[in-house]
Amino acid sequence: MKTNSVNPKEDIQAIREIMERSSKFMLLNSWAGFFAGTCALIGAAVVWFGVLESGALHYDEFLCTVGGSPLNSVTIGLGTVALIVLLLAGVAAIWFSYRKAQKAGQKFWTSSTKRVLAHLLIPIVSGGIFVLILVSRNQIDLVASAMLIFYGLALVNAGKFTSGEIHYLGMAEIAVGLLAGVFASYGLVFWALGFGLLHLVYGVVMWMRYER
Amino acid sequence: MKNPIANLQKVFESRIRLGIMSALMVNDTLDFNALKELLELTDGNLASHLKALEQQEIIVVSKQFVGRKPSTTYRATEQGKDLFRQHLAALEQLIGNQ
Numbered sequence: 001m002k003t004n005s006v007n008p009k010e011d012i013q014a015i016r017e018i019m020e021r022s023s024k025f026m027l028l029n030s031w032a033g034f035f036a037g038t039c040a041l042i043g044a045a046v047v048w049f050g051v052l053e054s055g056a057l058h059y060d061e062f063l064c065t066v067g068g069s070p071l072n073s074v075t076i077g078l079g080t081v082a083l084i085v086l087l088l089a090g091v092a093a094i095w096f097s098y099r100k101a102q103k104a105g106q107k108f109w110t111s112s113t114k115r116v117l118a119h120l121l122i123p124i125v126s127g128g129i130f131v132l133i134l135v136s137r138n139q140i141d142l143v144a145s146a147m148l149i150f151y152g153l154a155l156v157n158a159g160k161f162t163s164g165e166i167h168y169l170g171m172a173e174i175a176v177g178l179l180a181g182v183f184a185s186y187g188l189v190f191w192a193l194g195f196g197l198l199h200l201v202y203g204v205v206m207w208m209r210y211e212r
Numbered sequence: 213m214k215n216p217i218a219n220l221q222k223v224f225e226s227r228i229r230l231g232i233m234s235a236l237m238v239n240d241t242l243d244f245n246a247l248k249e250l251l252e253l254t255d256g257n258l259a260s261h262l263k264a265l266e267q268q269e270i271i272v273v274s275k276q277f278v279g280r281k282p283s284t285t286y287r288a289t290e291q292g293k294d295l296f297r298q299h300l301a302a303l304e305q306l307i308g309n310q
Contacts, residue, residue: 008303011227011303012307014234015300018235022242111246111249111250
């Protein structure tokens with residue numbers, strides 16, 4: 001490394017590169033979006049055709065009439081699918097980011113990675129606990145709404161430390177989540193829209209902007 | 213026209229010090245290990261450059277304990293940020309003149 005000669009162009013490039021690398025988590029990519037979106041859509045289909053028996057069990061009627069224990073085959077089915085989708089999408093996002101770091105010869109576990117994760121996890125974990133509280137009180141009609149809103153808040157929170165697209169994805173998730181609260185009987189539809197379609201849109205935007 | 217070279221700061225002629233300062237311009241504070249990873253330097257090399265920046269009051273050092281582990285964090289001073297901005301402006305002017 002040349003240390004004592006002035007080369008303004010290289011110096012400015014180095015400054016810019018270090019500022020980017022030290023402040024923002026830039027490893028998220030379109031694959032994470034495509035994968036998360038696909039998982040969520042498959043998950044929603046499994047719920048519709050499997051757990052709710054193609055609509056034979058009406059989402060809203062079932063939610064109104066269910067009484068007694070909050071744990072029954074339907075809530076367990078919904079919960080398992082949601083958990084699997086969350087885990088698959090999360091692990092995939094980390095894996096695609098890790099691979100991108102490796103390809104670019106960058107380190108993965110840096111302070112910006114930790115910061116983004118911490119800012120994501122605080123709203124997500126509180127949201128998860130809140131969802132469990134809703135389920136324990138048989139307020140299942142608001143679960144989809146709560147998941148989307150807390151996830152959106154997590155993205156907006158983490159968006160300050162990553163590329164700007166995450167911020168807008170978060171805002172969109174919050175909007176869909178609020179609509180899911182108003183039209184509570186269509187929770188599953190909004191869930192598929194928010195976790196499925198929006199992630200696919202995110203994937204397309206990232207691909208068009210940075211990876212094409 | 214004033215010669216932009218006059219605004220170049222000697223302290224930032226080293227690419228390593230330039231790197232340390234770039235990182236501290238966009239992060240309020242960074243600890244030693246974060247800087248080390250970011251700039252891919254050895255402990256001794258990084259420490260000597262940090263010392264030089266500290267002596268010129270471009271950065272300040274604070275030491276505290278996180279649990280039982282000592283942690284040293286670095287922050288750019290206002291004066292340091294001003295010098296860096298002058299240096300950056302001079303670099304940009306040099307490119308413009310070429």
